[in-house]
Amino acid sequence: MTRTHCDILISGGGIAGLTAAAAFGTAGFDVICVDPTPPITEADNAKADMRSTAMLQPARTVLEAAGLWERLAPHASALQVMRIVDAGGPEPEARLTKDFNASDVSDLPFGWNLPNWLLRREILARLHDLPNVDFRPGTGTTSLFTREGEARVGLSTGERVTAKLVVAADGRNSPMRQAAGISVTTKRYGQKALAFAVTHPIPHENVSTEIHRTGGPFTLVPLPDRDGMPSSAIVWMDDGPLSQERMEMETSAFEEAMSERSCYLFGPLTLASHRTIWPIISQKAERLAAERIALIAEAAHVVPPIGAQGLNMSLADTAKLLQLAQDRPEGLGDRAMLDAYHKARHNDVALRVQGIDLLNRASQVSTPALRDARAMGLNALYSLAPVRRTLMQMGLGVR
Numbered sequence: 001m002t003r004t005h006c007d008i009l010i011s012g013g014g015i016a017g018l019t020a021a022a023a024f025g026t027a028g029f030d031v032i033c034v035d036p037t038p039p040i041t042e043a044d045n046a047k048a049d050m051r052s053t054a055m056l057q058p059a060r061t062v063l064e065a066a067g068l069w070e071r072l073a074p075h076a077s078a079l080q081v082m083r084i085v086d087a088g089g090p091e092p093e094a095r096l097t098k099d100f101n102a103s104d105v106s107d108l109p110f111g112w113n114l115p116n117w118l119l120r121r122e123i124l125a126r127l128h129d130l131p132n133v134d135f136r137p138g139t140g141t142t143s144l145f146t147r148e149g150e151a152r153v154g155l156s157t158g159e160r161v162t163a164k165l166v167v168a169a170d171g172r173n174s175p176m177r178q179a180a181g182i183s184v185t186t187k188r189y190g191q192k193a194l195a196f197a198v199t200h201p202i203p204h205e206n207v208s209t210e211i212h213r214t215g216g217p218f219t220l221v222p223l224p225d226r227d228g229m230p231s232s233a234i235v236w237m238d239d240g241p242l243s244q245e246r247m248e249m250e251t252s253a254f255e256e257a258m259s260e261r262s263c264y265l266f267g268p269l270t271l272a273s274h275r276t277i278w279p280i281i282s283q284k285a286e287r288l289a290a291e292r293i294a295l296i297a298e299a300a301h302v303v304p305p306i307g308a309q310g311l312n313m314s315l316a317d318t319a320k321l322l323q324l325a326q327d328r329p330e331g332l333g334d335r336a337m338l339d340a341y342h343k344a345r346h347n348d349v350a351l352r353v354q355g356i357d358l359l360n361r362a363s364q365v366s367t368p369a370l371r372d373a374r375a376m377g378l379n380a381l382y383s384l385a386p387v388r389r390t391l392m393q394m395g396l397g398v399r
Contacts, residue, residue, distance in 0.1 A: 002159065003134055006032045007332060009153050009163035011141040011176045013039060015053065015116060016297030016314040017169030018123040018135075022066035023322050025133035029332075032161055033133065035170075036140035041121035043273065049116040050276045051195040052221055052233035053311045054079055054208065056111040062315045065322065067129075071122040076112035077222040081207040087263050088213055094263050099207075109206070111312075113221045115197075115233065141170065144179035144293065151292035151333070165333030166293040167321070169314075172283055174299035180290040184283050189360060191216050191280040192243035193305060194236040197273040198258070199229035200266035210306075211263060215239050216280070216360065217306060218261050226272055234269075235305050236261065237280060237360075247277045280304045282360070284353045288345050289338035294321055301349045303356040313352060320344050 008024050010017050013035025021033040040048045055063065055076070063069040079102075086096040102110045127133050136155075143154035144166065151166045153176075168176035177184070193216070204222040211218045216237025223231040236243070236258065246254060251271055259269045283302035288295050297314035324337050324344075331337050 003030075003032060004159060004161055006030045006134070006161060006163050008032075008165045008167060009141075009151070009161050010034070010167045010169055011153070011174075012169030012171060012297070012299070013037075013135065013137060014169065014171070014297070015119050015123070015311060016318070017167070018120065018127065019062065019066055019068065019315065020167055020169060020296065020318045020321075021133050021135065022068055022123055022126050022130065023062060023318055024325070025127065025130040026065060026067045027322060027326060028132070029325065031130075031133045032136065032163070033127075034136045034139040034141060034155060036138065036156060038137035039120040039124065041117055041124065043115065043117050045117075046274060048274075049120075049195075050197060050233070050273050051116045051235065051305075052113050052197075052223065053116055053119060054111045054113045054221055055315075056312045057106065057108055058319070059111065059312050059315045062319045062322075065319075066126070068123060068126055071126060072114060072119070073112075075118055075122070075224065076114050077224055078109040078206045079111045079113055079208045079222065080109045081205075082110055083207050083209045085209060085211040085263065085265070087211050092213060092260055092263055094211075094265065110208075113208070113223065113233065115223065141176055141179075144176055146180075146290075146292040148291070148335075163333070164292070165325075165337075168293060168295045168299040169297045170299055172281070172298045172302045174295070176293060177285060177295055177299050180293050182290055182295065183286045185286070187282040187357060189280050189282075189304070190240055191237050191304070191360075192240045192277050193280055194238075194243055194246060194275055194277050195234065196271060196275045197223060197226070197231060197233050198269040199226050199231050199272050200269050201229070202266040203230045204232055204266065209265060211261070211265070213261070215242065216304075218258075219305070220262065220266065229270075230266070231272060232266070234258070237304065240279070243277060247275055280360070282353055282357045284350065287342055288317075288349070289342045291335070292333050292338075294338055294341055296321065300345075301353055303353055304360040306356050306359050309352055309356055313349065316348070317345055 007029040010033040082100040085094045140156040145152045209220045219235045220232040296317035
């Protein structure tokens with residue numbers, strides 16, 4: 001018989017929602033997780049998510065608590081160095097390169113990179129092993145009614161589920177956030193991002209490389225070797241019309257364009273996947289909680305893909321919710337718990353959303369004078385060792 005009662009109802013079966021389901025399920029809570037779109041777990045599927053996610057150090061703790069790290073570790077590529085390259089001169093070539101090495105702040109790498117389609121595959125395998133987690137792909141949430149003691153959620157199947165806590169992990173247009181009456185502030189940049197995988201002749205040596213020129217960063221993140229060749233995941237941000245044009249380019253022309261944009265730092269790039277594209281926005285919810293509901297991930301905050309902050313902020317949301325739930329299981333979803341969640345996460349989210357907004361605007365500049373100022377700023381920050389260490393620690397979320 002289909003369950004109609006649970007401790008936690010999670011709306012959204014993306015990586016953040018699935019990870020939350022695994023984390024709460026491993027902790028012993030009864031969980032129902034729903035998503036209207038079944039997850040795609042094969043790289044060769046034309047609709048597969050070709051982005052990758054750099055799981056920073058604090059994320060590993062969440063993944064371990066969810067019983068996921070052991071599954072993911074064999075597939076992960078370590079990120080030992082974060083390299084920032086300014087290529088804002090007259091020609092697309094590196095004119096300033098600065099390396100941020102994890103060894104300056106930790107004995108561990110900054111993080112570990114994993115393809116998004118593979119993350120979904122491994123998390124689903126973990127959920128299959130948890131009898132107290134009921135994942136329902138192809139089912140969405142349609143309504144929310146809350147009162148002091150519980151929440152009632154309507155599903156697209158016509159069923160109603162009662163829960164002590166609703167976790168909205170259902171994206172930037174979150175239906176549960178809207179049903180709870182929580183407003184958002186949104187900024188649009190006129191940018192779109194292309195995501196795809198490549199192979200290249202020069203090894204990446206576990207270096208994540210972010211190249212700044214005009215329109216937005218071009219970021220290469222290490223992946224395991226592919227067909228005997230070094231491989232990287234790329235996110236290429238630029239003005240919307242230009243990105244759309246590149247999305248539709250014939251393969252050889254696209255390979256020439258992306259190789260030039262990469263400054264040939266890894267030699268000529270060869271496309272190793274299909275391309276995906278999505279609009280770039282910055283968004284922040286007015287509150288991260290309301291009666292019987294908590295917002296996590298893109299339901300709570302959206303940032304441009306800079307500095308590997310997006311999903312890592314989402315996992316920090318889950319970590320705090322899980323801690324509060326375990327500290328007071330009898331108060332799961334009550335006002336005290338959700339007020340504490342909002343208070344714990346709101347300032348950090350606001351700071352990171354604002355910081356990434358500033359970085360993205362700096363990456364968009366096109367005039368030579370502003371590009372020179374960007375390079376000078378990077379050089380000045382890097383030259384101050386205490387500032388450099390503080391920036392790396394903040395990026396990791398350990399300060």
